[in-house]
Every structure is written in structure tokens, then in C-alpha cells.
Amino acid sequence: MTTTTGGADAVIAAARGFLGERISLNRAIREQHSRGEDTTTPTLPDAVAFVETTEEVSRLLALCHQHGVAVTPFGAGTSLEGHVNPVRAGISLDLSRMKAVLEVNEADMDCLIEPGVTRQELNAFLRDKGLFFPVDPGSHCTIGGMCATRASGTNAVRYGTIRENVLGLEVVLADGRVIETGGRTRKASNGYDLTRLFIGSEGTLGVITRIRLRLHGIPEAMSAAVCQFPMLAAAVETVIAVMQSGIPVARIELLDEDQMEACIRYSRLEGFAPLPTLFLEFHGTEAGVREQAESFEAIAGDYGAQGFAWATDAESRNRLWQARHDAYWAAVNLKPGHRGITTDVCVPISRLAEAVVGAKETARASGLTTCIVGHVGDGNFHCLILFPEGSQEGLERAWALDRAIVAQGLALGGTCSGEHGIGMGKREFLEQEHGAEALAVMRGLKASLDPRGILNPGKMFRN
Numbered sequence: 001m002t003t004t005t006g007g008a009d010a011v012i013a014a015a016r017g018f019l020g021e022r023i024s025l026n027r028a029i030r031e032q033h034s035r036g037e038d039t040t041t042p043t044l045p046d047a048v049a050f051v052e053t054t055e056e057v058s059r060l061l062a063l064c065h066q067h068g069v070a071v072t073p074f075g076a077g078t079s080l081e082g083h084v085n086p087v088r089a090g091i092s093l094d095l096s097r098m099k100a101v102l103e104v105n106e107a108d109m110d111c112l113i114e115p116g117v118t119r120q121e122l123n124a125f126l127r128d129k130g131l132f133f134p135v136d137p138g139s140h141c142t143i144g145g146m147c148a149t150r151a152s153g154t155n156a157v158r159y160g161t162i163r164e165n166v167l168g169l170e171v172v173l174a175d176g177r178v179i180e181t182g183g184r185t186r187k188a189s190n191g192y193d194l195t196r197l198f199i200g201s202e203g204t205l206g207v208i209t210r211i212r213l214r215l216h217g218i219p220e221a222m223s224a225a226v227c228q229f230p231m232l233a234a235a236v237e238t239v240i241a242v243m244q245s246g247i248p249v250a251r252i253e254l255l256d257e258d259q260m261e262a263c264i265r266y267s268r269l270e271g272f273a274p275l276p277t278l279f280l281e282f283h284g285t286e287a288g289v290r291e292q293a294e295s296f297e298a299i300a301g302d303y304g305a306q307g308f309a310w311a312t313d314a315e316s317r318n319r320l321w322q323a324r325h326d327a328y329w330a331a332v333n334l335k336p337g338h339r340g341i342t343t344d345v346c347v348p349i350s351r352l353a354e355a356v357v358g359a360k361e362t363a364r365a366s367g368l369t370t371c372i373v374g375h376v377g378d379g380n381f382h383c384l385i386l387f388p389e390g391s392q393e394g395l396e397r398a399w400a401l402d403r404a405i406v407a408q409g410l411a412l413g414g415t416c417s418g419e420h421g422i423g424m425g426k427r428e429f430l431e432q433e434h435g436a437e438a439l440a441v442m443r444g445l446k447a448s449l450d451p452r453g454i455l456n457p458g459k460m461f462r463n
């Protein structure tokens with residue numbers, strides 16, 4: 001037995017009774033669960049449990065609660081802030097095998113799924129029903145993980161984040177009790193909103209085992225466009241003007257000149273220059289989409305937009321958006337032998353130009369290659385900061401730049417994280433953003449739901 005934390009041996013022995021070989025001590029599997037897509041120092045869990053039912057989650061948590069053993073929920077491990085690093089070892093609770101789509105209610109446009117379903121899998125399942133699920137992070141993550149990080153993506157400007165698209169949850173509490181939150185109605189004024197409490201709780205308050213989602217009808221017409229600008233500020237000013245004019249864009253994404261250069265190379269995008277660029281999409285009726293596109297072109301033209309390229313057929317639209325979704329990998333590939341950390345600042349839309357241009361200037365002054373890509377319609381942008389892989393000094397310089405960009409965002413009334421969450425990487429900003437009293441309330445909630453502190457310890461709060 002290779003366990004290192006007190007009580008884990010007893011939990012593993014008892015869990016063998018109902019999980020059998022699905023509680024694994026295999027070193028390679030434990031290493032896969034030792035961190036996510038982040039730069040934290042990996043920690044091996046004592047064991048990885050591949051659960052398949054709510055009852056298994058409940059029995060396992062009851063055991064961990066009894067023995068005081070840490071549990072770190074794990075979806076696909078794509079989170080970026082050290083969320084799944086099991087810093088107190090214990091059990092990494094892998095939910096990726098809970099993949100059932102349990103119900104689709106076409107008339108009410110909702111569905112009930114297990115947490116290991118990915119958005120790509122759900123949309124493939126829904127395709128012939130004329131429905132889709134719009135929340136689209138640029139990774140192959142689970143919808144359980146998206147709920148736990150309060151994720152969003154390129155469609156949030158029109159369809160909202162995961163928060164607006166979850167109607168209810170089934171959650172296993174730290175001691176093994178199972179509760180249901182929310183319901184099937186579009187609105188309800190019926191007590192504390194426990195659904196929203198668990199959305200964004202990063203596995204620190206409970207384990208999500210079922211999710212009821214809102215779905216949307218596939219629009220009659222969709223049109224995507226790309227246009228380029230001579231200056232970064234002009235591209236961002238265009239976004240602000242478009243949002244303030246009320247054009248219902250479905251997606252509006254910014255790529256700065258360095259990110260565009262990376263995408264041109266990585267995704268072999270032809271006909272574009274390495275200039276600040278907007279990718280956008282309109283949804284609606286044929287006439288509505290045409291009207292939105294014309295209004296957009298008029299505004300963008302005033303800011304010097306050039307080289308409009310329109311894509312209306314599904315294949316060209318998908319190619320463009322795949323390139324946008326691959327932006328992270330494109331940036332990391334810009335400099336071989338480098339890794340990246342990414343900021344996630346979100347500001348009120350009126351301060352977006354100051355935030356983005358200020359971040360770019362700060363990045364340039366640091367001497368570190370930094371690509372900017374953003375869900376700018378929401379005021380949210382990422383600076384992907386590259387540093388030489390394995391260089392501690394490089395990593396520290398990257399984190400110093402990250403902190404400087406976050407500080408600029410906070411000074412503009414923004415937040416350190418629009419969608420990636422706090423994990424370990426953004427803990428220092430929590431009190432700064434919310435104040436000591438609000439933080440004490442958060443800690444109180446944590447203590448009341450998880451009195452032994454077993455659920456994902458070391459995340460959100462230092463302890």
C-alpha cells in the first residue's frame with residue numbers, strides 16, 4: 001500500500017467492496033490526476049476512484065467524511081488554476097464515466113444529464129432534434145466541470161454562461177447526503193437559490209451528479225465574419241460600440257496581432273494578416289441576420305475595419321470557429337519548448353479598451369511573448385503568457401505579469417476571473433475583490449456544508 005494520508009487506507013479498503021478495480025492505485029493513473037492544465041507542482045492522490053452512479057459517490061463521500069480523507073472531484077482535468085491538484089492527497093474522484101443523457105424534453109427545451117457528458121457529446125446527441133446547448137469553452141471538458149467552474153465560452157454574449165443555462169442539480173454533500181436543487185421551470189421564487197451556490201463552487205461544497213440544462217433551438221440562419229483592424233484599440237472600440245448599440249451578436253471574439261499570427265500558422269488560416277482581428281457570428285432569421293451584419297459593418301467601418309470575410313455555410317463557419325477554439329494551442333505552439341499561463345480578467349464593457357490596451361502594453365514592457373484572445377462582448381479577455389518550459393525564473397516572471405494585468409483589471413472595476421475560477425492560482429485576489437466580511441460568509445458556508453474540510457481542500461481559500 002502506497003498511501004500517505006491518514007485514513008486513506010481504510011477508505012480504499014472499504015470502497016473496494018462497491019467499486020472493485022474502479023478504485024485504482026496505479027501510479028500512471030494517479031499521475032494523470034495529479035494536476036490539470038496548469039503549472040502547479042503535481043501532487044499524487046492516494047487513489048483514483050472512477051465512479052459510475054450517484055450511490056457510489058454518496059457511499060464514497062460518507063467514508064471519506066468518516067475518516068477525514070480529502071476528496072478532489074475530477075472531470076476532464078482541463079481547468080487552468082490548479083483546481084484538480086489533490087494537494088492533501090486522498091481520493092481523486094473521477095466523474096468522467098458518468099456519461100448518460102437521461103432525458104431530453106423537446107417541448108420544454110431542457111434535458112437531464114450526468115456530469116461526465118461533454119458539450120460536444122451533448123450537441124452530437126441533440127443534433128437531429130433541432131436543439132443545441134450553447135456554452136462552449138475551448139476545451140474538451142465535462143459539463144460537471146463547467147458547472148463547478150462557472151464556465152462560459154464564445155456564445156455567452158447571446159446565450160449566457162453555464163450559470164444561466166442550468167435549471168437544477170443533484171448534489172452529493174460531503175457527508176454523503178444527496179440533495180436536489182432547482183427544478184424544471186424557467187423561473188422560481190422558492191427559497192435560497194442552492195443551484196447558484198453550487199455553480200462555481202469548484203468542488204469545495206459538494207459533488208454534482210446530475211444536471212438539468214436549458215437547451216436552445218438551432219437558429220434558422222447563422223452567419224460568421226472576420227474583420228481586421230490596423231490598431232488593437234480600434235478593434236476593442238468597435239466591440240464597445242456594437243454592444244452599446246444593442247445589435248444581438250451571438251459571438252464577438254478578439255484576437256490581437258500575436259494571437260492572429262499564431263492562429264494563421266497553427267490553423268493554416270489563409271487570406272488574413274497578423275493584425276488585431278474580430279471573429280463574430282449572428283443568429284436569427286435570414287432577414288434578421290442580414291440586418292445585424294449590415295449594422296455591424298457600418299460601425300466597424302467607422303473604426304477602420306478592413307478585409308471583411310463572411311462565411312454562411314456550416315463548413316466554413318466551423319473552420320473559422322475551430323481556429324478560434326484552438327487559439328490556446330496555437331499560442332503555445334508559437335514558441336517551441338514553451339508553456340503558457342493565462343489571465344482571465346473581465347471588466348465592465350465601457351472599460352474594455354483601457355484594460356486590453358493596458359494589458360498589451362504591460363506585456364510588451366515585460367519582454368514576455370503574450371497573445372491576447374477574448375470573449376470581448378462580455379468584457380472578458382485572456383493574455384496567454386509564454387515562458388520557457390522548466391524555467392522557474394520564467395514561470396515567476398510570467399506570474400508577476402499575470403498579477404500586474406489582474407491588478408490593472410481590478411483597478412478598472414473588474415474581476416480576476418470571468419470564467420476560469422479561483423482554484424489555487426487566483427486565491428490571493430478573493431479578499432481583495434469581495435472584502436473580509438464577504439469572505440468570512442463564504443468560509444462559513446464552506447464550514448456548514450463540509451465541516452471536516454474534506455472537499456477539494458486548498459482551493460478558493462488558502463485553508
Ligand SMILES: Cc1cc2nc3c(=O)[nH]c(=O)nc-3n(C[C@H](O)[C@H](O)[C@H](O)COP(=O)(O)OP(=O)(O)OC[C@H]3O[C@@H](n4cnc5c(N)ncnc54)[C@H](O)[C@@H]3O)c2cc1C
Nearest residue numbers: 075076077078079138141142144145146148151152203208
Ligand atoms: C485549451 C483550453 C481552453 C479553455 N477555454 C475555456 C473557455 O473558453 N471558457 C472557460 O470557461 N474555460 C475554459 N477553459 C478552462 C476549462 O476547460 C474549464 O474550467 C472547464 O469548465 C473545466 O472542466 P473539466 O471537466 O476539465 O473540469 P476539471 O478540470 O476536471 O475540474 C475543474 C473543477 O471542477 C471540479 N469538478 C469537476 N467535476 C465536478 C463535479 N461533477 N462536481 C463537483 N465539482 C466538480 C473540480 O474539483 C475542479 O475544482 C479552457 C481550458 C483549456 C485547456
